[in-house]
Amino acid sequence: MKKKMAILGGKTFGKVSRLFGHQGSTIPGVVALKIDPNILIKLSKHINQLIFITGTNGKTTTSNLLAHLLRSTGKKILNNSEGSNMLSGITACFINQAPLFGILKYDYAVLEVDEASLPVIVKQIAPQMIIITNFFRDQLDRYGEIDILIKDIINAVDPIDTKLFLNVDDPLVFRLNLPGKDKVFYGLSKDAYCFGDYGMSDSKYCPTCGEEIQYEYIHFSQLGLYSCTCGFKRPEPHYEINNVQNSPLSFKLKDDIYEMNITGAYNVYNALAAIACAAELGVQPMMIRESLYHYHSENGRMQLFYHQGFPYIVNLSKNPSGTNVSLSEILSTQHDKQIVLCLNDLVADGEDVSWIWDVDYECLQRKDITRIICSGRRAADLSLRLKYASINQNKLIIIPTIEKALQYTYDHPMPTYILPTYTALHQVMSYMTRSVNKKNEVSSI
Numbered sequence: 001m002k003k004k005m006a007i008l009g010g011k012t013f014g015k016v017s018r019l020f021g022h023q024g025s026t027i028p029g030v031v032a033l034k035i036d037p038n039i040l041i042k043l044s045k046h047i048n049q050l051i052f053i054t055g056t057n058g059k060t061t062t063s064n065l066l067a068h069l070l071r072s073t074g075k076k077i078l079n080n081s082e083g084s085n086m087l088s089g090i091t092a093c094f095i096n097q098a099p100l101f102g103i104l105k106y107d108y109a110v111l112e113v114d115e116a117s118l119p120v121i122v123k124q125i126a127p128q129m130i131i132i133t134n135f136f137r138d139q140l141d142r143y144g145e146i147d148i149l150i151k152d153i154i155n156a157v158d159p160i161d162t163k164l165f166l167n168v169d170d171p172l173v174f175r176l177n178l179p180g181k182d183k184v185f186y187g188l189s190k191d192a193y194c195f196g197d198y199g200m201s202d203s204k205y206c207p208t209c210g211e212e213i214q215y216e217y218i219h220f221s222q223l224g225l226y227s228c229t230c231g232f233k234r235p236e237p238h239y240e241i242n243n244v245q246n247s248p249l250s251f252k253l254k255d256d257i258y259e260m261n262i263t264g265a266y267n268v269y270n271a272l273a274a275i276a277c278a279a280e281l282g283v284q285p286m287m288i289r290e291s292l293y294h295y296h297s298e299n300g301r302m303q304l305f306y307h308q309g310f311p312y313i314v315n316l317s318k319n320p321s322g323t324n325v326s327l328s329e330i331l332s333t334q335h336d337k338q339i340v341l342c343l344n345d346l347v348a349d350g351e352d353v354s355w356i357w358d359v360d361y362e363c364l365q366r367k368d369i370t371r372i373i374c375s376g377r378r379a380a381d382l383s384l385r386l387k388y389a390s391i392n393q394n395k396l397i398i399i400p401t402i403e404k405a406l407q408y409t410y411d412h413p414m415p416t417y418i419l420p421t422y423t424a425l426h427q428v429m430s431y432m433t434r435s436v437n438k439k440n441e442v443s444s445i
């Protein structure tokens with residue numbers, strides 16, 4: 001009876017929330033957990049396999065890619081595609097799909113899981129597989145320092161029987177090379193792609209002996225081919241990509257060429273993680289290649305819109321490393337362009353916005369950047385940061401209201417790149433989908 005009440009209550013409050021114009025993406029979970037704290041445990045019992053995707057960057061894209069790959073084989077997939085990845089959001093995903101009698105029959109639940117929430121969630125539902133993408137400094141006011149976060153994840157994962165998929169290019173991720181676990185390693189080969197790294201690293205010292213890690217090659221930030229005199233070093237990956245091309249994305253893996261209708265070279269890591277997991281689940285390479293080619297991003301991660309024939313690209317920007325990679329993608333183009341930076345400081349964004357001082361905005365001192373629009377609740381902070389980056393003040397425009405900032409770009413149409421934080425992303429996507437005809441495929445720009 002309690003389970004049915006939790007499902008009914010969650011669904012009802014979710015509908016009411018949406019009627020009042022809210023997303024309603026987490027409220028069903030909040031209400032359901034209040035009624036029955038064990039509702040997630042009960043609803044997960046009839047799902048054959050649970051797969052978690054966690055880490056700092058790439059969770060949403062990797063999870064959506066993997067769900068897409070598995071659906072293409074005819075499997076029934078539960079996926080929190082909206083990106084609500086804490087306990088209440090994941091519970092809401094289950095509640096929204098559950099019938100009133102509470103039996104959820106799915107082959108796989110592919111779930112993006114907030115890295116700080118992972119220890120709490122695995123106490124309720126233990127996944128058969130966990131994909132770990134990377135670890136970067138992100139929202140220090142909520143996550144704390146990386147070392148503490150990783151130790152908490154290790155303590156949570158170590159006791160459970162789960163298969164780990166580790167991005168071994170990241171020495172912080174490779175710290176989860178836990179003995180006794182079934183593990184799959186993935187990464188990029190040396191010289192696979194020139195990402196345009198800006199030298200920032202969140203991992204300089206060996207977790208085993210404390211000495212400085214040495215790099216044979218760096219992809220970006222701390223990701224690369226590393227080693228230490230004590231024996232800690234990047235292992236040979238089971239799945240390794242080389243020869244990456246961008247706009248659109250293509251790459252070589254085990255003598256096969258994979259093509260995708262998305263841009264953003266860093267997405268090669270997300271694609272590789274999804275490929276590795278799908279392959280370990282028995283999906284054939286030909287099926288994976290075909291399915292990847294037909295994947296389209298609809299979640300504000302390198303998502304392409306058009307206005308008056310000009311491309312408008314939206315990409316979530318929430319921490320220094322991710323923003324630096326986004327900027328390198330923007331600067332790989334030579335045409336004139338404008339950039340919209342949207343910075344909010346709500347809880348979901350991280351109330352501490354000091355991270356913008358670790359972004360290499362100095363790289364924007366280029367003639368092909370016509371203007372930079374600072375928007376969001378902390379638009380003035382962005383403008384100040386860009387002033388210290390010696391950006392031409394005649395190119396800077398402050399428009400705190402995000403919709404007005406986007407409308408300004410429509411009034412001055414040209415290739416446009418929009419980098420919003422979490423809550424700003426919802427505002428951007430809402431405005432763009434209302435006012436722009438979205439093209440179904442990504443083209444080279």
